[in-house]
Amino acid sequence: MKTPYNYPTPLDRLLTTLDNALNTVAGTPTGSGRANPADSVKQDTLTPSEREEAARLMRVNHVGEICAQALYQGQSLTSRNETVRRALHKASIEENDHLKWCKNRIDTLGGRESRLNFLWYSGAFAIGAVAGAMGDSTNLGFVEETEQQVQKHLDNHLKRLPHSDHKSRAILHQMRLDEQRHARMARCAGATTLPGPIRSIMHLASRVMTATAYRV
Numbered sequence: 001m002k003t004p005y006n007y008p009t010p011l012d013r014l015l016t017t018l019d020n021a022l023n024t025v026a027g028t029p030t031g032s033g034r035a036n037p038a039d040s041v042k043q044d045t046l047t048p049s050e051r052e053e054a055a056r057l058m059r060v061n062h063v064g065e066i067c068a069q070a071l072y073q074g075q076s077l078t079s080r081n082e083t084v085r086r087a088l089h090k091a092s093i094e095e096n097d098h099l100k101w102c103k104n105r106i107d108t109l110g111g112r113e114s115r116l117n118f119l120w121y122s123g124a125f126a127i128g129a130v131a132g133a134m135g136d137s138t139n140l141g142f143v144e145e146t147e148q149q150v151q152k153h154l155d156n157h158l159k160r161l162p163h164s165d166h167k168s169r170a171i172l173h174q175m176r177l178d179e180q181r182h183a184r185m186a187r188c189a190g191a192t193t194l195p196g197p198i199r200s201i202m203h204l205a206s207r208v209m210t211a212t213a214y215r216v
Contacts, residue, residue: 024069024099025117031097036104037174038167046109050162055111056214057157058168061175062102063114063213064150067124068095071146074128081136087189091143091182098178101171108167114213123205140191145199147183149206151176 020029046054072092076085106113114120131142154176161168194202 020069020073024066024073024096025121029069029096029099030093031100032093034094034097036101037170038101038105041166041170043167044164046162046164050165051109052111053160054162054165054168055106055109057161058102058105058109058171059111059114060210060213061154061157061172062099062106063117063120063209064153065095065099065102066117066120067209068092068146068150069099070121070124071128071131071142074125074130075132075139075142076128078129078132079136079139084136084139084189087140087185088143091185094178094182098171098175101175105168105171115216116212120209120213137190137192138194140186140189141194143186144183144191145194145202147179147186149203150179151183153206153210154179 069092072088072095076088076092079085079088103113128142132139154172158169158172158176161172
């Protein structure tokens with residue numbers, strides 16, 4: 001006799017979300033267990049100014065991954081579709097890999113994380129919660145648009161990184177591949193293209209976050 005599957009209750013999802021939030025902002029989130037792409041890459045010597053620039057850029061990427069986690073967690077909390085929630089959870093595990101890789105690289109470079117991580121998380125979570133409540137196709141549309149904008153952001157950082165920082169470059173290359181796959185997943189699952197004004201607002205918010213996290 002088959003045991004019926006016990007779907008998580010709203011309270012279960014809320015408690016899980018709170019636990020994920022604490023791990024994302026102040027703890028060690030659980031990833032997929034993949035090796036850090038930087039581990040197998042030989043690193044050239046960086047000058048002090050190159051190390052500082054690379055650390056700042058990786059801090060921005062770390063903030064981006066905090067926001068990605070917050071978006072996924074907010075969307076999952078308010079989504080009414082279990083299949084969509086599972087897809088979001090799968091993507092968030094890989095995003096946790098990115099979070100850990102970026103943090104490790106910041107530490108290695110002698111940099112620091114943003115002092116505004118809780119603020120970034122809170123704002124992104126609120127956006128994700130609203131997106132999840134708007135229905136599955138719009139929810140997935142936010143995933144697709146977010147991942148597409150992140151890909152452009154990573155392309156820009158790959159150009160700005162010091163040429164000799166091979167380890168940071170390896171991390172960003174793998175992140176970009178993962179973001180492309182997440183965007184395709186959202187589209188195949190039924191994502192709808194978001195209206196132009198919403199995409200513009202998301203782009204503006206991303207620019208504000210990027211400029212601020214680079215300094216703070």
